Amino acid sequence: MKQRRKNLLKHTQKIDCDTLVTFEPENLFYMTGFWGEAIGLLEKNGKTTIIAPELEVGRAISESEDCDVITAERGSGLIYTLIQKIKKNHVCTDCQNYSTMLSLKKSIPHIKSSVEPFYNARIIKDEKEIQILKKASKIIDEMFTICSKKIKVGQKESELQTILMTYAMEQGMFDTGYASTLNPLIIAGGPNGALPHAQVSQRKFKKGDLIVTDLTLRYKGYVSDSTRTFALGKISSQANEAYEIVKESQRLGLKSVKPNVDCSDVDAACRKYIKEQNYGQYFIHSTGHGIGLEVHEFPTISYRSNTKLKENMAITVEPGVYLANKFGIRIEDSLIVKDRPIIMHKFTKDLLRI
Numbered sequence: 001m002k003q004r005r006k007n008l009l010k011h012t013q014k015i016d017c018d019t020l021v022t023f024e025p026e027n028l029f030y031m032t033g034f035w036g037e038a039i040g041l042l043e044k045n046g047k048t049t050i051i052a053p054e055l056e057v058g059r060a061i062s063e064s065e066d067c068d069v070i071t072a073e074r075g076s077g078l079i080y081t082l083i084q085k086i087k088k089n090h091v092c093t094d095c096q097n098y099s100t101m102l103s104l105k106k107s108i109p110h111i112k113s114s115v116e117p118f119y120n121a122r123i124i125k126d127e128k129e130i131q132i133l134k135k136a137s138k139i140i141d142e143m144f145t146i147c148s149k150k151i152k153v154g155q156k157e158s159e160l161q162t163i164l165m166t167y168a169m170e171q172g173m174f175d176t177g178y179a180s181t182l183n184p185l186i187i188a189g190g191p192n193g194a195l196p197h198a199q200v201s202q203r204k205f206k207k208g209d210l211i212v213t214d215l216t217l218r219y220k221g222y223v224s225d226s227t228r229t230f231a232l233g234k235i236s237s238q239a240n241e242a243y244e245i246v247k248e249s250q251r252l253g254l255k256s257v258k259p260n261v262d263c264s265d266v267d268a269a270c271r272k273y274i275k276e277q278n279y280g281q282y283f284i285h286s287t288g289h290g291i292g293l294e295v296h297e298f299p300t301i302s303y304r305s306n307t308k309l310k311e312n313m314a315i316t317v318e319p320g321v322y323l324a325n326k327f328g329i330r331i332e333d334s335l336i337v338k339d340r341p342i343i344m345h346k347f348t349k350d351l352l353r354i
Helices: 002-013 025-032 054-063 076-086 098-107 116-122 127-150 157-170 190-194 237-256 263-276
Strands: 019-022 039-042 048-052 068-071 091-093 111-113 186-189 210-219 222-231 288-290 297-301 314-317 320-323 327-330 333-336
Touching: 002 019, 002 025, 002 039, 002 116, 019 025, 019 076, 019 116, 025 039, 025 048, 025 116, 039 076, 048 054, 048 076, 054 068, 076 098, 091 098, 098 111, 116 297, 127 157, 127 210, 127 222, 127 314, 127 333, 157 186, 157 210, 186 190, 190 210, 190 320, 190 327, 210 327, 222 237, 222 327, 222 333, 237 263, 237 314, 237 320, 237 327, 237 333, 263 297, 297 314
Parallel strands: 019 091, 048 068, 091 111
Antiparallel strands: 019 039, 039 048, 186 210, 210 222, 288 297, 288 314, 314 333, 320 327
């Protein structure tokens, strides 16, 4: 935790601030070890304070590391207490609430809103984070094994989700709370698979379906993300061809991952191959993204990215092909950037026919 705070302050000083304030639970957890409703404060001498309403104080004391915990009234009481501590400081905050920022600016003349110190510190994972991500990925692989045994004709997408989430929660994994979906998982059979972010439905699996199973779950705060596509019985020759193309594209993308490689080059490695096979128009999203305390973190693995990979970044590589009203295919792994990348998912990428 001390090293994390040093890194946070280093990035804070780069934008001419000496104090860091977080309102976001992911950043609060990274800074303090506590995930909850509170404000986190990191001062230039390394002193770390949590300002929390009374209902959160007990957890804040027991779960945080080397923090002072101050009790304050919810809402304006938290803000007032914060202002009294830092009104003369040069402050950077991740606060995204307009009215809260107006209140802070009235009392703290030297304050700016920026997520850069947090994201720039969090983008490189430490050994503890890597071990948690590895464990999370292992559990997801176990869930793919469950898929290979439990998927059957006539089963609803929602029924498979229930089976998988029951197992996940027994292992200490939970929904990520991702705001853009109503479901914890993506399970999309047949034509539903052509929607990259399909909602889990009551559709029943049929013979000849490709079933996209995207398992994105949180373990001890950290998110692992992997996708496999299963075949239920015999599939069409076009679906079989497309699967092998996506599989080779992903292999090429993984092979390209190294420190100092442009993120856009990883995207190009996947996209170029799919385009050469005349499926380029059906690859309709970026090749990957960073993972960690959020589902989508920096860096972005896309043609628009100007970021270079660095050792111990955690990213996904997930090319896909989507034919409207027919099928979708995605193969995804989470990995740690090294000279020889650590691919954290071991479950086969050969097409499994169930």
